[in-house]
Amino acid sequence: MEARRKELLRRVQGKILEVGAGTGANFAFYPPQVEVLAVDPSSAMLNYARKRLSQRATGARIALLEADIGEASVRAAVPEGGFDYIVCTLVLCSIPEVAASLRLFRQWLKPGGQLLVIEHIQDKRQPQRWFQGVITPVWKHLAEGCHLDRPTDELLKAAGFRPVEESYYYRWVPFYWAVLE
Secondary structure: HHHHHHHHHHHOOEEEEEEEOOOOHHHOOOOOEEEEEEEOHHHHHHHHHHHHHOOOOOOEEEEEEEEOOOOOOOOOOOHOOOOEEEEOOOOOOOOOOHHHHHHHHHHHEEEEEEEEEEEOOOOOOOOOHHHHHHHHHHHHHHOOOOOOOOHHHHHHHHOOOOEEEEEEEEEOOEEEEEEEO
């Protein structure tokens, strides 16, 4: 996963919103001179992210904000003109109102801005797809709202995002890696 994160984030510059920053797994891959607003609703996760920031000097300016994506504090932090990039890695599966969040992302990206994603997605194969559907109700309770069977790639495109680069790959579930406009 590290190589895929690095490849995704190598292109970023300017002002970035990282949604669901979690433990800060992406922080090491941000280039110097970027400004990152790293948002996550979990204080426990952000404690790990703070520790990671204190242990590694990335050169990037990274600010942490404990909030859900729809909260006023996040809206207030959107820079005039919008973000150059919005980064979502392994988070869109657990956002309760994913369609509403994608509409916000469209509003918050500046013209020409890009949405960068790495997400596990619904499997097209059977019986894997069936198994994802069976296990998701239990999995959601164990994994902070994660939907194993969410067709995130399709939801992104339905929300009006157009892939500039995309790839699909498999680990234990299918994954979607994309740069979208």
